[in-house]
Amino acid sequence: MVEALNKALHEAMELDDRVVLLGEDVAKTGGVFRVTAGLLDKFGDARVVDTPLAESGIVGTAIGMSIYGLLPIVEIQFDAFVYPAFDQIIVHAARYAWRTNAELPATMVIRIPFGGGVRAPELHSDSPEAFFAHAPGLKVVCPTTPSDARDMLLAAIAHPDPVIFMEPKRIYRAGRQEVPEDSAVTLGSSNGAGAELLSTARVARAGEDLAIITYGATVPLCVEAAGVLERQRDIQARVVDLRSIYPLDVKAITSSAAACGRALVVHEAPRTAGMGAEISSLIHERVMLDLEAPVGRVTGFDVPFPQFANEEDYLPSVERIVAGANKVLDF
Amino acid sequence: MVEALNKALHEAMELDDRVVLLGEDVAKTGGVFRVTAGLLDKFGDARVVDTPLAESGIVGTAIGMSIYGLLPIVEIQFDAFVYPAFDQIIVHAARYAWRTNAELPATMVIRIPFGGGVRAPELHSDSPEAFFAHAPGLKVVCPTTPSDARDMLLAAIAHPDPVIFMEPKRIYRAGRQEVPEDSAVTLGSSNGAGAELLSTARVARAGEDLAIITYGATVPLCVEAAGVLERQRDIQARVVDLRSIYPLDVKAITSSAAACGRALVVHEAPRTAGMGAEISSLIHERVMLDLEAPVGRVTGFDVPFPQFANEEDYLPSVERIVAGANKVLDF
């Protein structure tokens, strides 16, 4: 996925000289995850900028650049370090269109490598996506495959509204082979070819017995769990990779749940007021009569992400997903 | 309610000289809502402090005071101005116990007047409670009656863990008559008489046909809506005033929903990933078979709180609550 993201950035910066990159250690080293590698050399230090260490300042100045008419892409180094910028994101990036009769949205992409599973120190493994989904005015998306990563990043850059671009860092290095070919995404237009990627879910595995709804690093785990369910009890689970966290693809979610009659939501973030709650509510509200069982949730716990020796205890595992699925199936 | 809160602060500061008050304009003027009136004169400017205008600094220094052993109470002037302090709250206040083997929790109360309905300028009407409910390590509570306001504030001050104390500013001036008598709340002990107030719901109106679950300024509206339902269609709605937003009183919620067979959740905050989603999920997960209809939600919309001329369009009204109830009843 890292290569795909890097490729998308190269393409976007080539295509449109309004695109600029800001962040901590993004230029000289190409970012702590190397997503921005090579861009400084190619596009120069006016457009690829190592900023001072100040997240609110980074997002805040990016908003100013956006007002001017540039297309800033911000990298937040790690998930929990987005919190100092929370105010600028919630209060300004999210509300600039609203304050300007939609004439001057704070067009920008905020890239956030997120989630656990990489044995990182404290505060390098948070999953803050629900905070952004609850803050009106943002688009929140999360790719899972390298192909989606590239296309969605290009679509996000082309999107007029601010996009929180969640990157599941645990699968950064997965699936290198799939680096996608060029597509027809055009920058500077909301009708770019990739726009629908920013609001529609994808079926990661077909099935008619149970809908497993998830996003990010848990998608491959859910696919694996689906394999276990098939082997163990001949259940065909459909895995829905949401891609868009806000807005949710309510049609894909409810139709999958209704078609299967049973649904399970999986994510890493803490359970209470997480995306699982929203998805579960949407399903019950709309298709309860089609359900054979309440929607299940397999999520992180309502605790701080643990020190990494215990992160496997926190993270939804294939076993926990299978257990959650069995609970729904055996209701 | 203002008088009740003010009374509680007087009592707490009298009882325990570790209690200190920090905030913008809390001392000389007694706060923009007068909740801290009279405290400067009585307890002096070492304990009642007008701070510089810096929310992160206020919460951050309060954490330091708490480490020392004081009991700081912070006032955030208006809801949306808590966002600059979000990082300190999420990353430090919420995780200090976790980082110290629960030996040194960041004991403190953060008071936040919140919500709309007072015709205030932009960013003076937000409902940020779900952000805090999703951030592990905090208690989040919200009183609705003057009596609860006093008792819960005293209990919050006595509570060892950090408490986000949401004050529904729209009903600040309601119910003056009910100012409560002294109770036996003791500071500095987690077993104070009021502790259970911080985790249990209250039945604001009895009924067996529909459970309306809510908190804060919408509680009286739900009670009013229940009156309408009684008059219009002889329905007895039970109104559950949550008081505790985290943790939710799952027993009160699910038993009310199960007893009535129908439930509706009401809050002002935007819908997506709000508390309504969590409550709806909890009910479906646990007592779906007892339900005659999916749980309904009447909430704010997924938009920035509007400019105040249109705030009545945003806020759940009695009419919208009744309509939401009818939808659940007529399912």
Next chain:
Amino acid sequence: MSAAEVLRVMGDGKSLEDRAVPEGLGEKDLLELFRWLVILRTFDERAVALQRQGRIGTYPLYWGEEGTQAGALYACQEGDWVFPTYRQNSIGILRGVPVATILGWIRGYGGPAGFYNPRDYRVAPICVPIATHLPHAVGLAWAAKIRNDGTASLAWFGDGATSEGDFHEAMNFASVFKVATVFFCVNNQWAISTPVTRQMATSTIAERAAAYNMPGIRVDGFDPIACWKATRDALERGRAGEGPTLIEAYCYRLGAHGTADDPKLYRDDAETERWRPLEPVGRMFAFLSRLGVLDESTAEGYQQEAKRMVADGVKQLESIEQPGQDVLFDYVYSSGPPWTFQEGLAELESMSRQPEVEPPTPSPGPNTGDVEFPREP
């Protein structure tokens, strides 16, 4: 000039002597600048009256601070962007924003009845949360620098705002990237009830520029010409690639924090009265009269014109209908509404519409800062 020294051009006709009008400000400019002052003053006084009549909401008056606004703006080129706070709420009218739109905003209207397109006027939306607009001003000038087009930015903010982290981060970014931003601090010595002496340990705000290797200039905030001069110099510096400047316009908040605030609770009227004679409108009139540039009847003409302008705006405001329910949803995204909005609007449209509640008639009394709080009966 030491950090504590204050740049001043206009005397007060008594102990403070007049200085030479700085180069670049001809007679026409002086008159135009005065005309701007009059427009701002007229708007401000009318807005207070409208608030008292319950026709607009809580209003953050700026009586006395007209010079910090007009002086600084007059120094800008048309293409320069300015970033106002609630205290510079009507600065836009000097760049062509309709008076009715500003009044609409204060009346609590959203959508085009209360907001404008900032690009049309190079005036950012009025910023309510303290200091958060400062990084925007920096980002804008930084972008202009990347594009090498000579656009500068100017942001107003208060003494209280300097305590926020965003002030620091903005000042730091601006100085590291040497962008053409003017940080225009209106030190009116009060942040609601908190005096500037409790806000910081330095005796001036200007000296804080040292932390950013940035010039810090102190001017008399009641002197529009001094404000112009400092801003003009700062903009030139910025455009020459020499980076940002911090200007401290030292003055005094002569009015309440807003129409809901009662300063008697926290400060002495006598102190306010000592500062009042220095207010810019009367003082500039006297100064220009001493120079022989302005006479009573010209000033009167300006006033009539300003009154008409504001009166027309008020009339226009009254002709504007309260925005419909769709205003909640219409402008949140520029990329088209998500399905959640369609459902929300449908829910709303099935309700009987609540008529707009008029802003409550304010009663003097308990201090409620930003909000005209509905009183219990």
Next chain:
Amino acid sequence: MSAAEVLRVMGDGKSLEDRAVPEGLGEKDLLELFRWLVILRTFDERAVALQRQGRIGTYPLYWGEEGTQAGALYACQEGDWVFPTYRQNSIGILRGVPVATILGWIRGYGGPAGFYNPRDYRVAPICVPIATHLPHAVGLAWAAKIRNDGTASLAWFGDGATSEGDFHEAMNFASVFKVATVFFCVNNQWAISTPVTRQMATSTIAERAAAYNMPGIRVDGFDPIACWKATRDALERGRAGEGPTLIEAYCYRLGAHGTADDPKLYRDDAETERWRPLEPVGRMFAFLSRLGVLDESTAEGYQQEAKRMVADGVKQLESIEQPGQDVLFDYVYSSGPPWTFQEGLAELESMSRQPEVEPPTPSPGPNTGDVEFPREP
């Protein structure tokens, strides 16, 4: 002393000459301070080795910065609180925190295997997010001032940390309320790959103290005695009620940012090598030898003792079991677990437990900053 001048006591035996040992630091103190340096150095080198062996996680080494840590801590009274970052990860062992607990933390252990009770040692938890601990240090000293008990606080932070808003807010609160906090900035000239010259427009960090009317002192960060002296003076000032002090310990980050970082990507090894001879341990040994205070065998003795201490800690660490699943829930609240925890734990206990995955063997290669990133095969 000008802001750019650097306080230094120890020479380098070549061009930098020795100065007089400051008053208050007797021979016993000098030896003890040196002993502390040796302990820190020993821990640091052992930790790097443990990381290379995959026995602990990513480790933020501090090789060369021992003087900024030991010197400052030695100036504190036992009751003073110190606030470390990840870079001062093992400072606690000089106050009695078990070596195994520090190593446990770096191994990714939570609960008592990785955390301690700060009150027992007046050492705050190791702070990972940049600059966020600075207001805590201020609040602590402020509380002590309210209680009038003479406790001071000291916080370490890096050059990069000065860019964060929390740095500014903490400095401002400290100066407004005149609290006894020492802001000890270790200017090692790098924030991961970003040089201090891109972090700020001033040429020193010390001069930024002016914005808070606070003294800003520059010391040689490779000189533990200078660090001691500046800190001791600052603490005395603070205790005398004269407020906070900013100390800039000017040095250089001789090692990588952490064990996952490859500085070759962004800086020239030759520069690093120019600074290396100034590192504190060898330099203090030579200095004390020149003074006749320390000889080879005493130093050797310290080293043996430190090695034993660390080795014992490692042994203890190896005897500690990985925390059980309950560690996720056990310490989040001190008021008893909410029902959500009981349900979570029950869910977890019904699973077969995953054995701990060993930290991956690090491969030199792409720069991954804070994280030892699992490589694809």
